[in-house]
Amino acid sequence: MKARVHITLKTGVLDPQGRAIQHALGSLGFANVADVRQGKYIELDLQETDQARAREAVDAMCKKLLANTVIENYSVEIGS
Amino acid sequence: MKSAIVVFPGSNREQDARAALKQATGRDPAMVWHRDTGLPDVDLILIPGGFSYGDYLRCGAMAAHSPIMREVAARAQKGVAVLGVCNGFQILTETGLLPGVLLRNASLKFVCRNVTLKVENSQTLFTSGYAAGQRLSIPVAHGDGNYFAEPDTLDRLEERGQIAFRYCDGNGETTAAANPNGSIRNIAGIFNETKNVLGLMPHPENAIEPLQGSTDGRPLFDGLVQALS
Numbered sequence: 123m124k125a126r127v128h129i130t131l132k133t134g135v136l137d138p139q140g141r142a143i144q145h146a147l148g149s150l151g152f153a154n155v156a157d158v159r160q161g162k163y164i165e166l167d168l169q170e171t172d173q174a175r176a177r178e179a180v181d182a183m184c185k186k187l188l189a190n191t192v193i194e195n196y197s198v199e200i201g202s
Numbered sequence: 203m204k205s206a207i208v209v210f211p212g213s214n215r216e217q218d219a220r221a222a223l224k225q226a227t228g229r230d231p232a233m234v235w236h237r238d239t240g241l242p243d244v245d246l247i248l249i250p251g252g253f254s255y256g257d258y259l260r261c262g263a264m265a266a267h268s269p270i271m272r273e274v275a276a277r278a279q280k281g282v283a284v285l286g287v288c289n290g291f292q293i294l295t296e297t298g299l300l301p302g303v304l305l306r307n308a309s310l311k312f313v314c315r316n317v318t319l320k321v322e323n324s325q326t327l328f329t330s331g332y333a334a335g336q337r338l339s340i341p342v343a344h345g346d347g348n349y350f351a352e353p354d355t356l357d358r359l360e361e362r363g364q365i366a367f368r369y370c371d372g373n374g375e376t377t378a379a380a381n382p383n384g385s386i387r388n389i390a391g392i393f394n395e396t397k398n399v400l401g402l403m404p405h406p407e408n409a410i411e412p413l414q415g416s417t418d419g420r421p422l423f424d425g426l427v428q429a430l431s
């Protein structure tokens with residue numbers, strides 16, 4: 123079963139990499155970009171057939187390792 | 203004082219730390235590979251600088267979950283002194299032994315030069331070799347040293363004397379210009395609540411002999427020996 127995890131910075135956390143991307147876009151002529159925040163996308167392939175159990179497991183993975191909950195939020199999609 | 207240095211794949215300042223501890227204690231610290239199942243009985247555990255696990259996912263995130271770190275955490279709970287330098291500081295925040303997180307430097311540049319630090323709290327094992335407010339010249343070498351924590355965490359750290367060092371200018375002023383990485387409130391290093399764990403981004407182990415341009419790191423190690431022997 124596939125799980126897709128999006129990890130994003132919490133509002134208020136400085137994102138200089140997002141800012142650098144915004145400036146680069148500006149240099150390329152994309153002038154209408156008000157803000158850019160960069161996150162992470164992780165795909166997991168689980169040997170699990172039960173959706174609820176899969177979600178619980180991935181949630182635990184996010185809390186324990188995949189996301190730093192001091193500065194990051196995460197969202198989980200289960201199934202293809 | 204007996205000490206141990208934990209070495210991860212990608213650690214690169216463990217020999218510098220070893221030299222500093224050997225100079226201060228007169229004995230060779232135990233070099234503990236991260237896969238070793240036990241830590242020797244020591245007074246100080248040092249987590250060195252480098253790029254453990256290549257900084258994969260987040261700096262220090264993988265190393266924080268190494269079985270050896272569970273043992274380090276258990277020792278810290280018992281009151282054993284733990285010193286995390288640079289990547290070691292990152293690892294300690296990822297394990298939760300210290301609050302907050304180290305983000306990418308605000309400038310996005312890897313900063314490698316001497317900075318001036320102000321000793322905020324000299325009443326601890328680690329800083330007893332310094333005077334309160336003393337200014338130190340210590341090198342930094344990092345791309346992800348931007349310390350961040352929520353305002354209520356920061357206020358608590360301040361109230362409880364848990365701020366160890368701040369970046370400052372030649373006059374001891376904690377200005378933005380003196381801040382190499384954008385760390386909130388110019389914080390360069392912090393203690394845990396019981397002040398037996400210290401994490402800092404600068405490298406005191408690289409300021410122990412005149413050839414390095416500064417010996418301001420020596421009193422940290424000498425002070426530890428005095429306090430723990």
